[in-house]
Amino acid sequence: MTTRAAELFQQLIDQGQPVGEVVAVDKFFVKVKGLQPINVHALVLFEDGTQGFVRSVERNNVYIFSMGAKAPLVGTVAVRYSPQLNAAVGESLIGRVISPTGVPLDGKGPLRATDSWPIFHSAPAIHERESLDELLETGITMVDSLFPIVKGQRMAVIGDIKTGKTTLTTQLGLNQTGKDMIVIYTMISKRQSEIDALVAMLEARGAMEHSIVVASTIFDSLVTSYLAPYVACSVGEYLWQAKDRDVTVIYDDLTSHAQIYREMSLVSGGSPGRDSYPSDIFYIHSSLLERAGKLHRNHRSFTALPVVLAAGGDVTAYMPTNIISITDGQWILDSEVFKDGLRPAVSTTLSVTRVGGRGHTGSQQDVAGRVLRAMTAYRQALEFSHFGAELSDATRDELRVGALIKSICTQLPGESLPIIAQQLLLDLVLSSKPSHDFSDIKRLKNEAVKAAKTISQTHSYEAVRSQFFTAQGVKEA
Template sequence: MLRTLAGLTARATREAIEAIGDPLRAGEIGVVDHVGGGLARVHGLPGLMYEELVRFDGGLYGIAANLDPDNASVALLGDSAGLRAGSIAHRTGRIADTAVGEALLGRVVDALGRTLDGAGPLRKEGRSAIEIDAPPIMDRAPVNVPLRTGIKVVDALVPIGRGQRELILGDRQTGKTAIAVDTILNQRNQGVTCVYCAIGQRGTAVARVIQTLRDAGALAYTVVVVAAGEDAPGLQYLTPYAATTVAEHFMRQGRDTLVVYDDLTRHARAYRELSLLMRRPPGREAYPGDIFYLHARLLERATRLRDGAGGGSLSALPIIETQAQDLSAYIPTNLISITDGQIYLSPTLFNRGMLPAVDVGRSVSRTGGKTQLPALRDVSGPLRLAYAQFEELESFARFATRLDDETRRTIERGRRVREALRQGEAQPLAPAEQVAVLHAATQGLFDALDVEAVTSAASRVSASVRETCGELAARIDAGERPSESDWQALLDAARGAVRNFAEAGGEPWKPSSS
């Protein structure tokens, strides 16, 4: 009797197992102990790895951000409204990764590669780990190829190279994002793939940038990676690393790439929030002790590879926000020491309408003229000297009652040089046009004009050079150094454009004797 009952039980058990279909698999599950502030504390999961993705019931994902002997802190990567104590957490066995590949061009995604633009799923995607070691030193090449921004003051006085890390900093609402977006717009037909990374920005601000890129046709070669201000801090923390991984995929194929991080101040605040919730010891300004490493390991991935290692490049334009022009604050000093130079935007210049509001005296590029075209390098030397003399004399002139004629002429020319550097948003200039305008300014062709008329005259000069010196302009754009006769031809074209402008405005024009 017992033998018959045991046989029936075994057969019923086998039939029940076969009816399940999928074979049973062993796995680790954990239980949520606490949820709050974008962080979940999970008990269990003894084999959990650092930065492994954790899946919760309902499809919510998180990343293991802190591992303790008896529990783990998981940074949530989405809305935690449906998550509560007692919810089940599952290991995925995957270190955090994101989508990469050609399918991302023209799309808006988050840090995990999930689309946000309503245009459907990605056609075909690869996956790559978000945290990747920076290229070794022996795989790197010198930075000597220019990254053209199309902005006169940047290309002439603060040049950027492909593979360089150039910081953009300034107080809020001084035009930091505008410079970065203009740089992206100028990469059209330059063979540079761009990634715009928005961290903690308002949705309307991000939508405005996307629309600008779309209207200019730049979205076709750009990937937009977004973590909005209302998103979980874990997603904001992960986003710049994901954007770098997207760009690195193209760099490994031998292509030139550009990443804009807008902005790393909010990224640091998101990481500070997570660290305080995980009860890590706070340091200066309540930031954790590894805040420097947070950005160092991110920006160290920007480089130019030697030909034997692929030959591509990854240029980085991180943006940070200062408070009351304080460049000595914790995060600004960290980023200044990590990057290869900085472009500082002055609120004083911005309020006076000097756009872009680049403070030349506080801005620097540590690659120098190595990343400039020969023509721009030739014209930037006299320009930098004249501008430095002007700024020094202008500050002293405020306290002087009488100025000699030479000082007065230097100041007047400096004011016109500064006006010649003024440039509208989304109006990039080719190198030859920049060279013509700046050469005309340093040679005194604008000295006879009113200061307010210099910007319009400079626009006439750039248009005239493109029309009358097309072959010479093409050679300058291609990187050829102008000869003496070429410089004279540029000067003659600029002189004619300024004369026609002055006569059209009813002003007699007298060229400067110097």
């Protein structure tokens, strides 16, 4: 125990804070006799300098999750440190990599947090919220044009292992460079190499200037990893509510978080339910995700992107269905789509956005509807073509259009397209004929980006669309 911790412990005792004695320890789960009065989630300081937070309170005993690398010994004295668990927050955290306990992990010196914020903060009330209608551009055609997300929305990213979930969310964050948006990446129980790779990419792309990384590794304690998404949410809430900033938080991933909480609950004596998860597993994630939204008083947004593993591609499993029922839509990344070469491997049959369409204009909604119908016709024509029967001209055209849409929607990591360019490309393909040659997709994308930049108050979308169609030799529908 350090001298500073010893002085703090004695100071709390002298102030008359409630004290108790450790009477039992099971791994990180500590039973303390006394320590009354105290409330759930209160912060406790042990005599050896270890900290913990209250899990539950009984008449004579208090049960605590220890946050240290080693749990306190039986007989150790405990004192109430704070009535609630707080996170150190501040704008100085932007550009930093921190642990859930507030320890800097990037070697850039100590943190200069200017304030604190409750880790288990209540979500804004309904009357404090505002309708969501501002598009959050990701630069990804499959997302922006077909399954858009608006600022303040809760959008789940669900898929099997190695289907591009982290790549998709990282691309979304990178596309916010140069915009008034703070992106917080929450790495829950990850390998150190994965954390280093993310930070290196953000720094290489200049995105670290508007990013915060809250990371816990597989070697951190379960309690620390459990707190990671709540700490990230608190850091984002402070910037959103106190500093009037738009914030996006990526939780990567909540499946690992649920497994951590399951183990913590089993150790603490909780009753197991389906798949051995505790009965309150839905609550711990709904209480986290419902903190997202848009405030009426400052018109700023807090967007949440929970990443969920669907083992074997089973989106009907317990955790995926839990998160789907909480969020406002989901991007489903399908392994079969991934094998087919589409990047990102977003399934057009399973993905849905319940709010994102509000961020589209009328023409964008029209193009999105036409593309989805064209992709449905493409899948049906593809199935029919496997029988080896002679195909009609209409069926061959459906296959051609579907293949072109897939080529346009395929984007490598780091490749970004503005939504107007996406709309021009999709509109062009849907209006094209079999005689048109679109073999050079890369050139077509570059020309669409150039055309999109010419849109202004004097050059409307319709005028630019007409010029773009003419340049490609396509007559307007």
